[in-house]
Amino acid sequence: MKQKLILKLSLLLLVSFFCANTYAQTEKGINWTKDGNGYYDISDGEIVDITLPKRDRKTILNRTQLTPQGANQPLKIKSFVISADGTKVLIYTNAKRVWRYETRGDYWLADLKANILIQIGKDKPASSLMFAKLSPDASKVAYVSGHNLYVDDLASKTTTALTTDGNDRLINGTFDWVYEEEFDCRDGFRWSPDGTSIAYWQIDARKIKNFLMINNTDSIYPFVVPVEYPIVGENPSACKLGIVNISTAKTNWVDVPGDQVQNYIPRMDWIPNTSDIILQQLNREQNVSKLFVASAQTGTVKNIYTETDKAWVDAAPQWHWINGGKEFIWISEKDGWRHYYRISKDGKKQTLINKGAYDVIESSLIDEKNNTFYFMASPANATQKYLYKTKLDGKGQLERVTPSIFPGTHEYDISPNGSFASHTYESANVSPIREWMRIDTGNPFTMEGSLTNQLGRMQQPKNKVEFFKVKTDDGTELDAWMKKPDNFDQTKKYPVVFYVYGEPASQTVTDTYGVGYNFLYAGDMPKDGYIYISIENRGAPAPKGREFRKSIYKNIGLLNINDQASAAKKILEWPFIDKDRVAVWGWSGGGSSTLNLMFQHPEIYKTGIAIAAVGNQLTYDNIYQERYMGSPLKSKEAYVKGSPITYAKNLQGNLLYIHGTGDDNVHYQNAEMLIDELIRNQKVFQMMSYPNRTHSIGEGAGTREHLARTYTKFLQEHCAPGGK
Numbered sequence: 004m005k006q007k008l009i010l011k012l013s014l015l016l017l018v019s020f021f022c023a024n025t026y027a028q029t030e031k032g033i034n035w036t037k038d039g040n041g042y043y044d045i046s047d048g049e050i051v052d053i054t055l056p057k058r059d060r061k062t063i064l065n066r067t068q069l070t071p072q073g074a075n076q077p078l079k080i081k082s083f084v085i086s087a088d089g090t091k092v093l094i095y096t097n098a099k100r101v102w103r104y105e106t107r108g109d110y111w112l113a114d115l116k117a118n119i120l121i122q123i124g125k126d127k128p129a130s131s132l133m134f135a136k137l138s139p140d141a142s143k144v145a146y147v148s149g150h151n152l153y154v155d156d157l158a159s160k161t162t163t164a165l166t167t168d169g170n171d172r173l174i175n176g177t178f179d180w181v182y183e184e185e186f187d188c189r190d191g192f193r194w195s196p197d198g199t200s201i202a203y204w205q206i207d208a209r210k211i212k213n214f215l216m217i218n219n220t221d222s223i224y225p226f227v228v229p230v231e232y233p234i235v236g237e238n239p240s241a242c243k244l245g246i247v248n249i250s251t252a253k254t255n256w257v258d259v260p261g262d263q264v265q266n267y268i269p270r271m272d273w274i275p276n277t278s279d280i281i282l283q284q285l286n287r288e289q290n291v292s293k294l295f296v297a298s299a300q301t302g303t304v305k306n307i308y309t310e311t312d313k314a315w316v317d318a319a320p321q322w323h324w325i326n327g328g329k330e331f332i333w334i335s336e337k338d339g340w341r342h343y344y345r346i347s348k349d350g351k352k353q354t355l356i357n358k359g360a361y362d363v364i365e366s367s368l369i370d371e372k373n374n375t376f377y378f379m380a381s382p383a384n385a386t387q388k389y390l391y392k393t394k395l396d397g398k399g400q401l402e403r404v405t406p407s408i409f410p411g412t413h414e415y416d417i418s419p420n421g422s423f424a425s426h427t428y429e430s431a432n433v434s435p436i437r438e439w440m441r442i443d444t445g446n447p448f449t450m451e452g453s454l455t456n457q458l459g460r461m462q463q464p465k466n467k468v469e470f471f472k473v474k475t476d477d478g479t480e481l482d483a484w485m486k487k488p489d490n491f492d493q494t495k496k497y498p499v500v501f502y503v504y505g506e507p508a509s510q511t512v513t514d515t516y517g518v519g520y521n522f523l524y525a526g527d528m529p530k531d532g533y534i535y536i537s538i539e540n541r542g543a544p545a546p547k548g549r550e551f552r553k554s555i556y557k558n559i560g561l562l563n564i565n566d567q568a569s570a571a572k573k574i575l576e577w578p579f580i581d582k583d584r585v586a587v588w589g590w591s592g593g594g595s596s597t598l599n600l601m602f603q604h605p606e607i608y609k610t611g612i613a614i615a616a617v618g619n620q621l622t623y624d625n626i627y628q629e630r631y632m633g634s635p636l637k638s639k640e641a642y643v644k645g646s647p648i649t650y651a652k653n654l655q656g657n658l659l660y661i662h663g664t665g666d667d668n669v670h671y672q673n674a675e676m677l678i679d680e681l682i683r684n685q686k687v688f689q690m691m692s693y694p695n696r697t698h699s700i701g702e703g704a705g706t707r708e709h710l711a712r713t714y715t716k717f718l719q720e721h722c723a724p725g726g727k
Contacts, residue, residue: 560645
């Protein structure tokens with residue numbers, strides 16, 4: 004239901020909350036050296052070490068060293084990691100996609116001292132290894148293959164199976180479909196600090212029912228494609244944590260309190276320099292979060308911290324330990340804002356770090372040495388993002404680091420020692436530009452590469468995206484953007500196209516490059532004479548406080564729709580808007596919003612294009628839907644009231660519905676349920692299905708081009724372009 008593959012992706016920061024295991028398949032971001040005075044990179048197929056600030060280069064692994072014995076070509080590096088002592092390089096290559104991301108492939112280990120290159124798990128099928136990572140002393144490599152955990156001893160060149168019971172339903176060291184989709188869980192195991200054991204998740208999906216998709220095109224006889232998928236109201240997979248001894252391959256299970264089926268464990272890691280693990284447990288409704296500390300030696304499990312919310316509690320980022328492991332940094336909305344706290348290991352002492360009526364968007368760096376916490380926030384404008392800092396001890400004031408002369412959205416990838424940063428800037432009207440800078444002074448390394456000089460060389464767009472605010476009938480102020488037609492004439496009336504998402508998984512109104520551009524329109528919308536608008540309703544994950552975000556609880560399909568329609572009514576009062584030419588479109592959750600807007604407010608929206616929409620909320624997965632809509636086991640009323648099929652009988656305008664029949668996320672079942680309801684009520688509409696295409700509808704030659712042409716033709720025919 005989320006648009007992760009559809010919306011423009013921002014640069015991801017490599018923040019300090021990711022686990023400290025030496026792991027080749029890292030997140031996007033700078034691959035910093037251990038001391039923070041440089042970074043590693045891939046250059047012309049080789050691995051290089053770049054020292055800052057002069058940016059001197061040193062080759063770590065050349066093409067010859069990266070060429071396996073008997074091969075003609077060097078490895079094509081997807082990503083890599085260098086051991087703490089700098090003597091070994093773990094390389095990820097030949098990557099293949101698992102659902103959304105390329106999380107399985109091949110791994111090779113380059114020993115720089117011995118000058119040898121060996122394949123990890125060479126007896127396993129090609130591209131079957133997942134999440135390989137070096138042990139703390141770099142003597143071993145652990146990985147998942149075929150739902151089991153293995154470890155390769157580099158000295159003895161032996162492989163040990165740490166688990167043997169894994170299969171596609173009993174999953175060791177990684178996760179099932181819904182954990183991956185909704186909790187962003189993929190890598191499911193962690194080396195202990197002393198390298199003697201590994202803590203891992205085991206997901207038991209044997210009781211999860213299959214959703215059966217039908218492939219009608221890849222053979223003369225159709226065949227069924229089963230996907231284990233826990234629909235809302237169905238029990239989740241059972242989840243438990245094991246700690247396996249590397250020497251004996253014996254697993255001891257962590258005795259986490261609570262039912263293994265009716266509770267989730269989305270986060271787990273070792274506490275540095277101890278034999279203890281810490282974990283977050285969420286109850287089935289995800290409104291109670293508990294942190295437990297478990298001892299691998301004694302087996303004791305203690306609840307150290309509990310948080311509740313009337314709506315939901317998010318699965319938080321990983322822990323960052325400070326004060327010699329006596330405290331950790333944790334995020335919470337319990338004071339009404341997304342703030343960070345430092346919490347003692349026993350949970351008894353809690354210190355608020357961020358004081359004030361603003362949200363932390365994300366952490367950038369915890370600089371314990373200098374008692375400084377760097378983070379992204381935007382207290383005055385929820386569409387933008389800037390770097391701020393405060394004192395780590397909670398006694399400091401909010402200080403803005405980003406210069407005020409660059410309004411828009413900023414990203415910082417800061418070195419571990421807090422000295423250097425890669426700084427990226429963009430806005431709705433400025434394409435992304437980057438500078439290397441010193442954090443302590445704010446100065447770029449070279450003036451020719453500074454943001455100021457790069458902006459001076461850029462050609463400014465003539466037709467800019469405009470941001471504005473609009474109030475709903477109940478007085479709630481919403482952010483919005485608008486792209487007017489080229490050569491706009493305020494004496495004419497223009498058609499308006501609203502772009503909507505509307506659910507808690509994503510924002511549409513951000514001051515980032517690309518907003519205002521319709522990626523599905525086969526042509527030039529401003530040139531053709533359309534006004535393009537997007538409004539951010541309540542419930543979107545904007546940095547506007549807990550109440551703004553969580554007021555949508557049990558109200559998806561109602562509150563967001565009322566906000567959108569109420570704002571649209573105000574916009575339609577503008578003299579240059581043609582009330583008879585009003586269109587709305589969206590994808591995934593935005594497709595659901597489009598349907599609800601067309602059905603619940605036919606007096607406003609005359610044309611709609613809904614793509615991959617959830618027509619019936621009772622068909623979607625349990626983690627997402629139960630988090631935001633409450634348990635359907637108690638009442639299905641909110642689900643029914645929020646579902647488009649409930650209002651399909653009200654359709655009056657022109658509707659185009661689009662869905663891929665191979666969508667494993669929002670199943671094609673939604674399309675057929677919606678079609679059935681529209682037919683029952685004698686409602687005429689248009690439909691376009693894409694055989695075997697997934698939620699992104701991007702597979703196959705010509706697919707995206709065909710989708711764009713279909714979208715554009717329908718829009719132009721039913722919401723004609725141009726001022727009148």
